[in-house]
Amino acid sequence: MVRGGIAALGSCAAVGAARAETILGAPVSGQMGFLPANTVVQADIEWFHNDILLPVTIGISLLVLVLLAYVVYRFNEQANPVASRTAHNGPLEIAWTVVPALVLVVIAVPSFRLLSQQLIIPAPDMTLKVTASQWHWNYGYPKSDGGFSFDSLIKEDKDLKPGDIRLLSVDNAAYVPVGKIVEVDVVSQDVIHSFSVPSFGIKIDAVPGRLNKTWFKADH
Incomplete structure (x- = not known):
């Protein structure tokens, strides 16, 4: 589930597409240390x-x-x-x-x-609701940004295309604005999950019956 969160948000802020030759925030073979910071x-x-x-x-x-x-x-x-x-x-x-x-x-x-x-979350420009389920994420956008939601699932190996990353690429990526403060409201429908985007410096538990919040402001 952590990887699902990384894939759904990390790729969109990096290049604006789930499939890209180089994805900022994605792991690289032989890499050590932190992923490139994006906040x-x-x-x-x-x-x-x-x-x-x-x-x-x-x-x-x-x-x-x-x-x-x-x-x-x-x-x-x-x-x-x-x-x-x-x-x-x-x-x-x-x-x-x-x-x-x-x-x-x-x-x-x-x-x-x-x-x-x-x-301490600053005044957000946008709020993204993230709902965890076994085994996918649901992203909900506010009415001011269309008022819609969708599920995001990790692609199976047979569905991977050139440029996709196994266990990270998803069928529907979440897109967020660059240079804007985005509040993330995280909940769960079943058990405890962990929502994490390492390049954004966020990691928070999705707990049933509890609303947890975090935020980020992507540079790229």
């Missing part, structure tokens, strides 16, 4: 990951590795046959409490900004 929110997600989380993760991992290597070298049975009976080290205990707290503050400040950017 400001996704660009900020990539910045937060690459410039904040990744350096912190690598730094902590290297520090722990060095400490483990030092402990194995310095305090093994041969190098240190008489074990120390030290029970407390005040400065060390303060350091390993304060330093992680400071690291969390460094992570928290930009993450709160990013969360508010994702969750």
